[in-house]
Amino acid sequence: MSASPVAADVHIALRDGSTAHVRPVVPGDAPALKTFLSGLSDNSRWLRFFSLGVNLDKAAERAAAGDRPEGYGLIVTTGAEERVVAHAVFELERPDRAEVAFAVADEMQGRGLATVLLAHLAQVASARGVTTFTATVLPENRRMISVFRESGFPVEVRASPDGIEVVFPTELGPDARRRFEDRDRMAAVAAVERVLRPRSVAVVGASRRPDSFGGAAFRHILGNDFRGELLPVNPNAEFVGSRRAVPRVKAGVDLAIVAVPASAVPGVARECAAAGVSAMVVITAGFAEAGAEGAARLAELLEICRSSGMRLVGPNCMGVVNTAPDVSLTATFARADVPAGTIGFVSQSGAFGAAAIDGASRRGIGLSAFVSLGDKADLSSNDFMQYWEQDPATQVVALYLESFGNPLKFGRVARHLARAKPVLAVKAGRTGAGARAASSHTGALIAASDSTVDALFASAGVIRCDGLDDLLDAAAVLSEQPLPTGSGVAIIANARGPLVICADACADAKLEVATLTDETQSALRERLAAGAVVAGPVQLVASETPEQFAAVAESVAADPGVDAVIAIFVEHIATRADDVASCLAGLELDVPLLTVFMTPGNLPVVLRRGATGRRAADTSPEPTLGARAAELARDAAAHAAAKAAEFTRHRQGRPAIPSPIEEVERVGRKIPTFRAPERAAHALGRAAAYARWRAAPAPEPPALDDVDADAAAAILAGALARGGGWLRPDEVEALLAAYGIALVEQRRVSSPAAAAKAAAELGGDVALKGVAPGVVHKAQAGAVRLGLSGPTAVKRAAQEITAKLEGAGMSVGDFLVQRMADPGVEMLVGVLADERFGPVVACGAGGGTAEVLGDVQVRLAPLAREDALDMISQLRSLALLCRVDADVDALADIAVRVGALADAFPAIAELDLNPVMVSAEGAPVVDARVRVAPPAVRSVFPAVGR
Structure with missing residues (x-):
């Protein structure tokens, strides 16, 4: 077993939303480990060592032995002093089997540390050839037995003279991965609750100047009736608004909103950590965007948060909002009157x-919460998505995204969320300005765009929007x-032109304009x-009344x-748009209803029954000292009135504060309204596409029974042993054959004479290709001749290729x-191993013009057969395939097999099958190239929030 280090140095989120540091143990940790072991209760020490008389010096020295051939250890630390709170180790029993043991500080038990350590140890052990873990547990140590059982590993429990022996594989199976994902989700929810549902908030930098960031944020929180305790922190003011200021953050504060100069932020963070603050929202700029000095300041801030377990939003952000009636938190300097609704927005x-x-607000839709991430140093969109799921x-x-900290985790989280709720995203940065250098056609095609993002969103069911208007239109629906x-x-319209435009837009959005049944048509003729x-579409005459307009909508629905x-x-002199809107608002339909009002003025407001709004924040100037007494009196009167109203509601049997579910149900639906028919059709197309995705069962990659993974592994291992790079043609052919992908019949020879002989053996017309070191694109180098007939022509072509290449050195x-x-x-099928997204499978138009045409679709590996067929169906080249009745299933099968190969072997850096000649008879691969490189090892648990 090699002793090469494997990933295990990350900060993780615990079940309560705080953080801890997991890293490999080193010999210098011996003193801290002795302190840790001596702090264990007698019961914990007995359960770990089966004895109370253990020599702590020797135990700590052994535990701190570090990474070594016969074992591997991890510790978990918390606090600025890096206090050890957990230790785990595996020790080899034989090369493929190791014993694992844990110890967790008594006060940290129940937070999921043992499960995390087990996952990390298993990953390290598996990478080093250990296939089985064992653990010996005292019969009374039921907590540890439960840890193993609840980990998701397939555990086998046996009785032995020494106690209970637990045996399980080190490979992470589906159940174990699902348990770890559930644990991660629980930790994210707990972390976000610290930010969005605080019981007390301190605004550090609260100012009496309403135009300052701190002053605006404080006044917005105050003006929107935050349901918890609100404290302005300002050492230079006795009062801020109607509240008495405090000089520093005090104990008991859940959330700190920080708006002080950048240089002062680390000091404020230390004060917050010392006071036990659970989370910070740092509005201040001057960090990641401010060069080396800002980057160092950000690292200091993050280290303070990490060491204390305090969670962070920002820095350089606008703040956070939660419109839930039992919270009513508007901690942002941007806008005081954030409309309440059901959309969670993170930017x-x-x-x-x-x-x-x-x-x-202009569209009449509202937000359940808003989060500005800024520099996204800690909490990310992944965390908030997991919170909003529940x-x-x-x-x-x-979502508005500019980068992914961990695209694979984003895909997993978004896919889980999208099965329950729609996820809309605008991803900035579509151009290839920062594209990676790639040698293959596949790599160049993928690198020239952000098609990997399309692949990620497609696999996760995320609706990618083209901009803010597109996103909000779809969100409204x-x-x-x-x-x-x-x-x-x-489609119903009282004018022909907009109706035709809408019908065309529906076709573009992959919607079908319905032809109504004879019964519906007959009923409409009687009415109209x-x-x-x-x-269908239904065109009304201009004189129809608002009531008739609504009745037709009800009939066709x-x-x-x-x-x-x-x-x-279309508004005209006889009928007002507001009257039509009021009639439509009274409909109770089982299908979506979208309205388009083409009016010269403002759009009509289509009211929803029972709608409620939030009181706008007070934006009046900061009160003078003389007016503060009056403001305090008004606050006291408002508080007394609220208490009286709460008492009255209680007497009437109603809850004082409606729950979020009750509020959503009470508000009811609103009818989305648009100015242009094409925008309505486009938004409806987004909803329909999402509905199709969610209704379809999640596709699963097929089990390929005809592959020889061992043969593929041997080829790749040999290539890696000589330093990687492009495989030889015989290696490429053998690698593809191991996964059931056949090249056209070919011979590899060493001279022009042997080429002529091989051509005679194959018979018929042949292609000749020269193989030269460093030549990847043979056609571009002049090393390809096609359609050669007979040995003489082949020999002459081989001599010409030799001269051509030798002339080029x-x-x-x-x-x-x-x-x-x-x-x-x-056609082309290929793979590019993206360092963040993992292997990406591409399929598109091939040949020498592949990059010019740019007709390509991509998906993340591995592929289900449905994914491959969907990818092909979206190509412009599909029309060419259909014209020759090509075997599309054969092309899809190649894409599936290529995806399985790349997923199984991360050492495949680039794979290019180009061209694949797709016809009615099949899809033979004409040319192929594969590049291998040492793969990066990914941690089971990536960095917190990423």
Whole structure:
């Protein structure tokens, strides 16, 4: 077993939302380990060592032995002093089997530390060839036995003379991964609750100047009736607004909003840590964006938070908002009157977030919560997505992203969330300005765009939006209307032009304009004036009344072929848009209803019954000293009135504060309203696509029974042993054959004469390719000849290729003589190992013009067969494949097998099958190249919040 180090130096989130540091033990940890062991209770020490008389000096020295051939140890530390609170180790019993043991400080038990340590140890052991863990546990140590059973590893328990022996594999199986994901979700929820549901808030930097960040944030919290305790922290003021200021953060504060100069932020963080503050939102800028000095300041801030377990939003952010009635927290300097609703919004850009709040307000939709991430030093969108998944007040999640800390974790979290709630995202940075250098066609195609993000979102069910308007349009539909159960759309309009535009936009959005049944058409003819068109789309005459307009919407919504309704009204002198809106608002439909009002003025407000709003924040100037007494009196009177109202509600049998679920149900639905029919159709198309994704069972990669993974591993191991790089043609052929991917029949020879002989053996027309060191694209180097007939032509072509390459300073090593493939459509299938996304599978138009055409779709490996077929269906080249009745299933099978190969062997850095000649007879691979490189080892638990 090699003693090479493996990932295990990260900060992790605990079940209570705090953090701890997991790292490999080193010999210098012996004193701290002795302190840790001496602090264990007698019971814990007995259960760990089976004795109370253990020599702590020797035990600590042995525990601190560090990474060594016969074992490996980990510790968990907390606090600025790096206090050891847990230790775990495995010791070899034989090369493939090791014994594992744990000890956790009594006060830290029950927070999931043992499970995390077990996961890390298993990953390290598995990477070193250990396949089995054992543990000997005293019969009375039921807590430890439960840890093993609840870990998700398939545990076998045996009785032995020494106690209970637990045996399990080190490989993480599906159950174990699911348990660890559940644990991560629980920790994220606990961490976010510290930020979004605090019982007390301190604004550090609260100012009497309303135009300051701290002053605005404090006044917005105060003005929106925060339900907890609010403290302004300002050592230079006796009062801020109507509240008495304190000079520093005191004990008992849950959340600190920090708006002080950047240089003062670390000191404030230390004060907060000392006071036991659970979380900080740092509004102040001057960190990651401020060069080396700012980066050092950010590292200091993060270290303070990590060492204390305090969670962090920001720095350089706008703040956070939670509109839940039992919290009512508006801790942001941007806007005081954030509209309440059911959309959870997280943004890396403060400006984008502010624009989103304004846009939501204009559309009449609201937010359950808003979070500005800023520099995203700790808590990330992954954490908030996991929180909103279980939050009943949040029905839609919207994201503005500029980067991914951990794309694979994002995909896992988003996929889990999207099965329950729609996830909308705007991802900035679509261009390839920062693309990686890649040698293969596949690598160049993927690197030239952000198609990896498309692949990530497609696999996770995330709805990618083109900008703020697109996101808010879709959010309005998804948050306020039921999901469409199909793609049939009924369009109603009182003017022909907008109706035609809407029908075209529906087709672009992959929706079908429904043709109404004879029964529905007959009912409409009886109701409508002569001249109305009723087959679908439905065109009304201009003189129809608002009541008739609404009645038609109700009728077509009941048609069995209609899954959604778009109602378009063009205002004219006889009928007002507000009257039509009021009639539509009274409908109770089972399908989504979207309205388009093409009016010269403001859009009508389509009211929802029982709607409630939040009181806007007080934006009046800071009171003078003379006015402070009056303000205090008003606050006292308002508080007394609120208490009286609460008492009255209690007497009437109603809860004082409605729960988020009750509030959502009481508010009811709102009808989304648009100015242009194409925007309504586009938003409805987003909802329909999401509904199709969610209704379909999650596709699973197929089990490939005809692969030889051992043969593939041997080829790759040999290549890595010589330093990696491009595989030889014979290695490529053998590697692909191990996974059931066949190249066209070929011969590898060493001379022009041997090439002529090989051509005679193959018979028919052949292709000739020169193999030279360093030449990846043979055609570009002039080393390919096609359609050669007969040995003489092949020998002459081989001599020409030799001269061509030697003239360019290259020497020909060998020649490949291949049987010419049947005519077909040249396609490409390949893989690029992305350092953050993992292996990415590409399929697209191939041949020498692959990069020029840029017709490619990508997915993350491994692929389900449905994923591969969907990828092909979205190519522009599909029309060419259909024209020749090509075997698309064969092409999809190659994509699935390539994905399985790349997923099984991370050492595959690039793989390029180009061209794949797809015809009615199949999809033979004509040319292939594979590059290997040592893979990076990923930790089971990545850094906190990433």
